[in-house]
Amino acid sequence: xxxxxxxxxxxxxxxxxxxxxxxxxxxxxxxxxxxxxxxxxxxxxxxxxxxxxxxxxxxxxxxxxxxxxxxxxxxxxxxxxxxxxxxxxxxxxxxxxxxxxxxxxxxxxxxxxxxxxxxxxxxxxxxxxxxxxxxxxxxxxxxxxxxxxxxxxxxxxxxxxxxxxxxxxxxxxxxxxxxxxxxxxxxxxxxxxxxxxxxxxxxxxxxxxxxxxxxxxxxxxxxxxxxxxxxxxxxxxxxxxxxxxxxxxxxxxxxxxxxxxxxxxxxxxxxxxxxxxxxxxxxxxxxxxxxxxxxxxxxxxxxxxxxxxxxxxxxxxxxxxxxx
Amino acid sequence: xxxxxxxxxxxxxxxxxxxxxxxxxxxxxxxxxxxxxxxxxxxxxxxxxxxxxxxxxxxxxxxxxxxxxxxxxxxxxxxxxxxxxxxxxxxxxxxxxxxxxxxxxxxxxxxxxxxxxxxxxxxxxxxxxxxxxxxxxxxxxxxxxxxxxxx
Amino acid sequence: xxxxxxxxxxxxxxxxxxxxxxxxxxxxxxxxxxxxxxxxxxxxxxxxxxxxxxxxxxxxxxxxxxxxxxxxxxxxxxxxxxxxxxxxxxxxxxxxxxxxxxxxxxxxxxxxxxxxxxxxxxxxxxxxxxxxxxxxxxxxxxxxxxxxxxxxxxxxxxxxxxxxxxxxxxxxxxxxxxxxxxxxxxxxxxxxxxxxxxxxxxxxxxxxxxxxxxxxxxxxxxxxxxxxxxxxxxxxxxxxxxxxxxxxxxxxxxxxxxxxxxxxxxxxxxxxxxxxxxxxxxxxxxxxxxxxxxxxxxxxxxxxxxxxxxxxxxxxxxxxxxxxxxxxxxxxxxxxxxxxxxxxxxxxxxxxxxxxxxxxxxxxxx
Numbered sequence: 001x002x003x004x005x006x007x008x009x010x011x012x013x014x015x016x017x018x019x020x021x022x023x024x025x026x027x028x029x030x031x032x033x034x035x036x037x038x039x040x041x042x043x044x045x046x047x048x049x050x051x052x053x054x055x056x057x058x059x060x061x062x063x064x065x066x067x068x069x070x071x072x073x074x075x076x077x078x079x080x081x082x083x084x085x086x087x088x089x090x091x092x093x094x095x096x097x098x099x100x101x102x103x104x105x106x107x108x109x110x111x112x113x114x115x116x117x118x119x120x121x122x123x124x125x126x127x128x129x130x131x132x133x134x135x136x137x138x139x140x141x142x143x144x145x146x147x148x149x150x151x152x153x154x155x156x157x158x159x160x161x162x163x164x165x166x167x168x169x170x171x172x173x174x175x176x177x178x179x180x181x182x183x184x185x186x187x188x189x190x191x192x193x194x195x196x197x198x199x200x201x202x203x204x205x206x207x208x209x210x211x212x213x214x215x216x217x218x219x220x221x222x223x224x225x226x227x228x229x230x231x232x233x234x235x236x237x238x239x240x241x242x243x244x245x246x247x248x249x250x251x252x253x254x255x256x257x258x259x260x261x262x263x264x265x266x267x268x269x270x271x272x273x274x275x276x277x278x279x280x281x282x283x284x285x286x287x288x289x290x291x292x293x294x295x296x297x298x299x300x301x302x303x304x305x306x307x308x309x310x311x312x313x314x315x316x317x318x319x320x321x322x323x324x
Numbered sequence: 325x326x327x328x329x330x331x332x333x334x335x336x337x338x339x340x341x342x343x344x345x346x347x348x349x350x351x352x353x354x355x356x357x358x359x360x361x362x363x364x365x366x367x368x369x370x371x372x373x374x375x376x377x378x379x380x381x382x383x384x385x386x387x388x389x390x391x392x393x394x395x396x397x398x399x400x401x402x403x404x405x406x407x408x409x410x411x412x413x414x415x416x417x418x419x420x421x422x423x424x425x426x427x428x429x430x431x432x433x434x435x436x437x438x439x440x441x442x443x444x445x446x447x448x449x450x451x452x453x454x455x456x457x458x459x460x461x462x463x464x465x466x467x468x469x470x471x472x473x474x475x
Numbered sequence: 476x477x478x479x480x481x482x483x484x485x486x487x488x489x490x491x492x493x494x495x496x497x498x499x500x501x502x503x504x505x506x507x508x509x510x511x512x513x514x515x516x517x518x519x520x521x522x523x524x525x526x527x528x529x530x531x532x533x534x535x536x537x538x539x540x541x542x543x544x545x546x547x548x549x550x551x552x553x554x555x556x557x558x559x560x561x562x563x564x565x566x567x568x569x570x571x572x573x574x575x576x577x578x579x580x581x582x583x584x585x586x587x588x589x590x591x592x593x594x595x596x597x598x599x600x601x602x603x604x605x606x607x608x609x610x611x612x613x614x615x616x617x618x619x620x621x622x623x624x625x626x627x628x629x630x631x632x633x634x635x636x637x638x639x640x641x642x643x644x645x646x647x648x649x650x651x652x653x654x655x656x657x658x659x660x661x662x663x664x665x666x667x668x669x670x671x672x673x674x675x676x677x678x679x680x681x682x683x684x685x686x687x688x689x690x691x692x693x694x695x696x697x698x699x700x701x702x703x704x705x706x707x708x709x710x711x712x713x714x715x716x717x718x719x720x721x722x723x724x725x726x727x728x729x730x731x732x733x734x735x736x737x738x739x740x741x742x743x744x745x746x747x748x749x750x751x752x753x754x755x756x757x758x759x760x761x762x763x764x765x766x767x768x769x770x771x772x773x774x775x776x777x778x779x780x781x782x783x784x785x786x787x788x789x790x791x792x793x794x795x796x797x798x799x800x801x802x803x804x805x806x807x808x809x810x811x812x813x814x815x816x817x818x819x820x821x822x823x824x825x826x827x828x829x830x831x832x833x834x835x836x837x838x839x840x841x
Contacts (some may be wrong), residue, residue: 035603036334112359131484135506136821196563201597202669205823213490283336283663284329286597288823289506328666335663336600343477345607359621359636382533416627421635430621459621 008100013307020233021051027278034282061222066129069219072074073127078220078227081120084113085234093168095262096249098275106167107159110242111152114197124228125216136215139205139289143242144197146296150281151193153304157186157311158246167242171250178249185307187247189300194239196296199232200277202284205292240273248273354434358460361415362433365458366406368450370427373401377428379418385409386419403427406451410436410444420462432457481509485820490516492595492826495836497810499829503822511817511825513810518840526800531557531631531767534800539625541804542838544587547573547580547616548780550629552802555710556787557775560769568757569633569713575646575749576619576628577711578742583612584781585742586737588833593664593734595830596673601664608656611649618642631789632763647750650743657740665733674728678816678828681726688812691805692783694832700793703813704779715752716745728831735833738781759810768795782806782833806838 006224025040032039040047065074091106093099103109118141123138159165161182162173170179180187187308196203205215212218217228244250248269289296314320345414356362373390386408390401420430431454438444446454484501496517502510519810522541526534538549548779551573558565565573567757590605613623620628620636628635682698695702703720705713721737723730771793777786783805790799809832816828 021467030340031599033344035600036339036607037603038346131482139506145614172789201599212516279333279336283332285593285667285673287669287672288821290821291672306335307346327669328668328671332663332667335659339600339604345610355637357618357621359619359639360617380533382529382536414536415622415627416625417621417635418532418536418627421572452697 009090012100012150013086016086016089016234016237017230020230021055022050023233023236023274024054026274027281028274029280030278035279035280036062043160046305055226056224058222060164063223064219064220064221068129070127070129074219075224077120077124077127078231079120080123081117082231084116084120084236085231085238086237088113089234089241091237092245093171093250094241094266098263099168102168103166105165107155107170107246110167110238113149114235114238115144115148117235120163120231120256121216121228124220128219130219132212132214133216133218134199138220139212140216143199143203143205143289143292143296143320146293147193147196147203147300150189150296150300150304151197153301154186154189154193155246156304156308157183160308160311160315162251167245171245171252174249174252178254180247180272183247183311185303185308185310189304189307190247191243192242193296193300194275196292198235198239198277199283200236203292204285204286204300205289215233235275240270243273244269261319338360344461353411356432356434358432360430360432360434360456360459361417362431363415363417363436363446363454364408364420364428364451365431365454366448367427367429368406368448368452371403371406372425372427373403376422376426377425380418380422382416382418383414385411385413393410403448406448408446408451411448412443420459423462426462429462430457430459479504479526486825492591492830494591494830494834497829497834498834499813501817501825506822508817508822508825511814513813515807515810515836515839518836520841523800523802524841526797527777528796530795531769531797534797535629536625536627538802539622539627539629540837541802542780542782542785542806543586544835545577545584545781545811546624546626547576547578547628548778550626551577552776552778552780552785552787554629554631555778556774557767558768559776560772560791561631561767563632563761564765565761566633566758567754568637569759569761571749572634572759573629573640574711574713574716574747575643575753575762576616578745578749579612579615579646579649581742581781583609585739586612587815588735588830589660589664591734592830592833593670595826596752598664598667598670601660601727604656604659604663607654608653611652614701615642615645615649619644622656623733630760631767632764633758633760637759640800643750643753647744650747650750653739653743657736660736665736671729673827674732674831676725676727677820677824678728678731678831680812680816681725684812685726685784685814688815689808690783690812691808692779692781692833693731693738694783694809694812696720697731697734698726699723704777704784708777709796710776710778713745716748718742718744728827731831760810766795768793769797777803780805782835782838783809802841804838804841806832806834807841808835810834810839 009067027041043049043053056193063072088098088110091103121140122137125133125140158170158179162170176324217225220228244266252265253260253262253265373388375388378388388406389404391404393400393402417430419428433454433456456470476651481504483503484503486501487498489497493499498514498517500512500514501508522537528539534553535541535550538553539546541549586605586609590602593601616626617623619642620626679821680698682700685695685698699722701720701722706720721734721741723734769791771791773788773790775786775788777784784803785805786803788801788803789797791797813829813832815824820828
């Protein structure tokens, strides 16, 4: 048991790294197809080793630290950004049996830990001593803090229904109806806020290439840069998992198709969310920074609060009350 | 309010099923149309050393010298040296246009990258050996067809 | 009291969205632009000075490299000015070929603008779609004149090549194809709420300001001024075609986008008519002396390039080379208004406004 306790996280890390490797490839492929291109196909069959080659390139690159940078913080920032990204995975239940903890406040833990990454990004932007990085870091902090609130508020509806912050309980209570249906407003708010939390198009302002060149990691090279990218894609993994768990019924099989193992269901739903993120990236322009803030505070937050109110009201309505 | 975004998502999804439009270059060389302006081919036999190509060249990249015809029975000059400096040639096609004998013509060869600048200096031998994919229509200035009309 | 300081931000010449080697020295207060100063000249090659040492035919390939997104119109500017000064007559067939290639080039240029502009505001796919469709035009040009960007197609007195067999039909097919594609573009971009919110009401300037700064092209028309040299000072055979001049209402970036997209539609109309009227036979080269000696005098001609009024001013002393050659490059004049537009804007509007002007650095620096 104790051996498993050590091995399982290592295994998860390997799985996550494999996911990141192929998520990047998949992303590039999907966007390529959507743009009538082939996508990467030069390294390995079907481009399978493209990301491996890219990471290898980053590893053997010179590690440049700008002369005027704050060296200690500059080195620390990628780690601060990455560690929470991996730590949040602890509370995600992949199936009934494949899970690490049965944490009573799992959802809260996720939200709390994931916001530590902002510090890493801000520190990175600050320590680089570059104006673009600074602007990117500041934007990032403002954006992630703003969107954290609707993100948390949007899941309150679910918490009210299940009466628990435990992600396992949340999945269990979706045996019959996934929360995406009764909580459709909450789901939309959650999805938008999640995309923003992930700094992905159309909310990729912190690293807006056409404006800020690369945003907070403009001065990072080699492995430190890879860490930022890794953190970002691990968050894609985590957020897609969380969306699956919260709204898409986790490992529960739809239409009673229990013949397919739960992990497959989980992966399918998970991939659907991931695909959606890539699809968005292929389609959307970038939202402007002031509009982004207004959108968070003036649209998403009221909507999320309205969703809480609606859930509370509908809970008491006979007939449909049991859905809430 | 979000109809436009949904429509856009539809367009990108639709394009996902469309055929790819990218070329397989460099796995498969690109086939250029006949008129494509690649690096020149030179036929020293045809050249009458009129120097028109060197004069029309906007970047002065052509250098040529002639010598007296070794065959004493024939008049005129024959080509001695002919160099094109491909560091500055802009492939504008003017040299082939003015050539009265189609001695210098364009080819469809476009792979011009080399590892050293020296290799960009193309001499008479190189240009003569570059005899693949020669363009079929060239000079608008042929001696036999006055008026300067293309066929 | 907290004291904040302004910050100087150097944008370019190596920046992903300065469309080449433009450098902007931007003074920002937070994310607000206080002042902006464009620095140009990184791509200056001295075309005008070089031209004084080149004869008229030799100048043509140099003009290809000014506005490299629409080299055909540049070609036309120089040959048109020379022809006017020499009083040459251009064969019908050559005129039609010229109009077709110029309008195709206008579409290609606007497609690049549309694609890169959407890239500036963060959307990736439209760029690839625009280049996919532009590729069709470039292939047509490649077939016609043997080059995809630097055409060197027009000659004083006519054009270099006649249309190869089947080329005109291919152009007709392309027009039909492009009309279909326009629907996709409108569905993907025009109605996109994020795009609208980023461009509506941004970068507005008045008619008066536009005229004061000598703007031309879509940058002028977007303020509602109906000024298109193809209509106002018809050159070539443009008076034979029916087309509208799209103008804007509000003068914001969204209007500019619509204006340019509608210009593509109008160009398609012109090409369609030109293809239908295309003369059967005839020469493509007028009666031109072997050595071009332009009579003494000077002339200014302005033509409507995709970016605005492209003027060519030749001063001739009766030699085979111009004594002085001056190009009025629309991008250069249009860029002048940038600092005025940027003042007080958010930094994320910087690229949107700069992109909206549609500059080509090869032309700005000449």
